[in-house]
Amino acid sequence: MEKSDNFFEKVYEVARLIPHGRVTSYGAIATYLGAARSARMVGWAMNNSGAKNVPAHRVVNRIGLLTGKQHFDGTNLMQQLLESEGIVVIENQIQDFDKIFWNPSGEL
DNA sequence: CTCTTGACTGAGG
DNA sequence: GCCTCAGCCAAGA
Secondary structure, X not given: OOOOOHHHHHXXXXXXXXXXXXXXXXXXXXXXXXXXXXXHHHHHHHHHHHHOOOOHXXXXXXXXXOOOHHHOXXXXXXXXXXXXXXXXXXXXXXXXXXXXXXXXXXXX
């Protein structure tokens, strides 16, 4: 095992902590890790998540838009996974996003 | 080394 | 609410 890239590993760890039927944003994870302005790095980490067991479909941008669905295998795979968890998604837009949003800090 | 791109966000108009 | 600009940092060419 090589050295864990702290930042990336943290992202994967938090992503796995997201409860079913919930979602969070890249910025929320970045902020939790102390890199509030590095939300892009979270997205990049998700790009590498292809080799990890990370539910990247539960991570969306700040408005609940499935910006990353394009990186998934198909075109509706990400939406399918979210709907499978009880999340309503219309036109790549999560409905009731503010209600199913999960804060990694513990919903303070 | 430099330049561009990108799964983002916040501030300003 | 929308559009534009700037900041952020890593990877690829």
